[in-house]
Amino acid sequence: MELFDYSHENLLPHSGAVFYFPHFFSPKESDSLFHTLQTEVPWQQESIKIFGKIVPQPRLSAFYGDTDKPYTYSGLTLQAHAWSGALLQIKTAVEKVSKVVFTSALLNYYRDGNDSMGWHRDNEKELGYQPTIASVSFGATRTFQLREYSSKQNQRSIDLQHGSLLLMQGDTQHNWEHRVPKATRIQSPRLNITFRVILPL
Ligand SMILES: O=C(O)CCC(=O)C(=O)O
Numbered sequence: 001m002e003l004f005d006y007s008h009e010n011l012l013p014h015s016g017a018v019f020y021f022p023h024f025f026s027p028k029e030s031d032s033l034f035h036t037l038q039t040e041v042p043w044q045q046e047s048i049k050i051f052g053k054i055v056p057q058p059r060l061s062a063f064y065g066d067t068d069k070p071y072t073y074s075g076l077t078l079q080a081h082a083w084s085g086a087l088l089q090i091k092t093a094v095e096k097v098s099k100v101v102f103t104s105a106l107l108n109y110y111r112d113g114n115d116s117m118g119w120h121r122d123n124e125k126e127l128g129y130q131p132t133i134a135s136v137s138f139g140a141t142r143t144f145q146l147r148e149y150s151s152k153q154n155q156r157s158i159d160l161q162h163g164s165l166l167l168m169q170g171d172t173q174h175n176w177e178h179r180v181p182k183a184t185r186i187q188s189p190r191l192n193i194t195f196r197v198i199l200p201l
């Protein structure tokens with residue numbers, strides 16, 4: 001874990017806080033964690049209900065946590081797997097910077113540039129008011145976009161590279177939405193982990 005070479009700048013101009021740490025894990029650590037998670041995680045393609053229609057998600061995912069309570073995400077109920085050694089190692093490193101003890105993590109596996117995640121906010125009630133969400137990326141660099149939720153203006157783009165950490169805090173989930181668009185030129189996979197605190201409701 002490396003903390004000195006990040007930009008302290010908030011990537012958002014107002015109403016939220018997003019910080020990017022491009023070299024959070026060293027290239028060697030990142031290669032090893034990527035390989036471990038790629039092989040050990042029971043990746044699944046989940047389906048979600050959008051306007052009453054069942055649609056397979058354009059990516060694979062898995063849910064981990066220290067609770068046996070399932071988590072509902074975009075109409076999808078996920079049962080938590082128990083933390084693995086690799087995930088605990090990442091979780092501990094991320095908690096030192098974010099000053100938050102996370103209870104769960106959603107893992108996403110983008111098989112290639114055809115996989116994506118559409119515009120959304122992580123604003124489920126279980127995440128609480130002003131949630132801190134810590135997002136770790138391994139593998140192919142993919143663009144992460146943010147824009148104002150109400151106006152759909154003021155778009156920001158950031159390339160999330162191998163071994164990076166992105167922290168979203170404060171009012172970000174109220175006022176901004178984010179996505180990972182398709183990037184059809186990309187032929188290699190990307191793995192993302194979003195650590196969250198899930199409150200008992
Ligand atoms: O893959 C990413 O960088 C974003 C993931 C995300 O937004 C989420 O899991 O809610």
Ligand SMILES: [Fe+2]
Pocket residue numbers: 120121122178
């Ligand atoms: Fe998200």
